[in-house]
Amino acid sequence: MRRLIALSLIMLLTSGCAVGPNYKRPSANVPATYRGTMPQEAPQPAAESLGDQKWWRCFKTSSFKI
DSSP states (O other): OHHHHHHHHHHHHHHTTOOOTTOOOOOOOOOSSOTTOOGGGSOOOOOOOGGGSOHHHHHTOGGGOO
Protein backbone atom coordinates (compact mmCIF):
# COMPACT_ATOMS: atom_id res chain seq x y z
CA MET A 1 0.00 0.00 0.00
CA ARG A 2 2.82 2.41 0.84
CA ARG A 3 4.44 1.61 -2.47
CA LEU A 4 1.29 2.54 -4.33
CA ILE A 5 0.96 5.82 -2.44
CA ALA A 6 4.63 6.67 -3.00
CA LEU A 7 4.42 5.83 -6.71
CA SER A 8 1.22 7.87 -7.09
CA LEU A 9 2.80 10.81 -5.31
CA ILE A 10 5.94 10.69 -7.46
CA MET A 11 3.88 10.51 -10.64
CA LEU A 12 1.70 13.40 -9.51
CA LEU A 13 4.68 15.61 -8.65
CA THR A 14 6.67 14.87 -11.80
CA SER A 15 3.74 15.26 -14.18
CA GLY A 16 3.68 19.01 -13.50
CA CYS A 17 7.18 19.35 -14.94
CA ALA A 18 6.20 18.31 -18.44
CA VAL A 19 5.77 20.96 -21.11
CA GLY A 20 4.14 20.03 -24.38
CA PRO A 21 6.34 19.03 -27.32
CA ASN A 22 5.20 22.04 -29.35
CA TYR A 23 5.86 24.70 -26.72
CA LYS A 24 6.73 28.09 -28.18
CA ARG A 25 7.97 30.90 -26.00
CA PRO A 26 5.63 33.90 -26.25
CA SER A 27 7.18 37.00 -27.72
CA ALA A 28 7.35 40.11 -25.60
CA ASN A 29 7.59 43.56 -27.10
CA VAL A 30 10.06 45.28 -24.78
CA PRO A 31 11.05 48.87 -25.51
CA ALA A 32 14.73 49.75 -25.93
CA THR A 33 14.43 52.48 -23.29
CA TYR A 34 11.98 53.04 -20.51
CA ARG A 35 9.78 56.08 -20.25
CA GLY A 36 11.29 58.69 -17.99
CA THR A 37 14.95 57.62 -18.21
CA MET A 38 17.56 60.18 -18.98
CA PRO A 39 20.11 59.48 -21.76
CA GLN A 40 22.92 59.16 -19.21
CA GLU A 41 20.84 56.57 -17.33
CA ALA A 42 20.39 54.42 -20.43
CA PRO A 43 21.88 50.94 -20.11
CA GLN A 44 25.55 50.85 -20.99
CA PRO A 45 27.29 47.81 -22.42
CA ALA A 46 28.43 45.62 -19.57
CA ALA A 47 32.09 45.73 -18.68
CA GLU A 48 34.02 42.49 -18.68
CA SER A 49 32.78 40.49 -15.73
CA LEU A 50 35.07 38.98 -13.15
CA GLY A 51 34.21 35.52 -14.48
CA ASP A 52 35.49 36.44 -17.95
CA GLN A 53 38.88 37.68 -16.77
CA LYS A 54 42.01 35.58 -16.48
CA TRP A 55 42.29 34.36 -12.91
CA TRP A 56 45.93 35.38 -12.50
CA ARG A 57 45.13 38.97 -13.52
CA CYS A 58 42.54 39.30 -10.74
CA PHE A 59 45.17 38.85 -8.04
CA LYS A 60 47.73 41.17 -9.67
CA THR A 61 50.76 39.39 -8.32
CA SER A 62 53.92 38.33 -10.11
CA SER A 63 53.98 34.88 -8.55
CA PHE A 64 51.01 33.75 -10.67
CA LYS A 65 52.37 34.87 -14.05
CA ILE A 66 52.34 32.22 -16.72
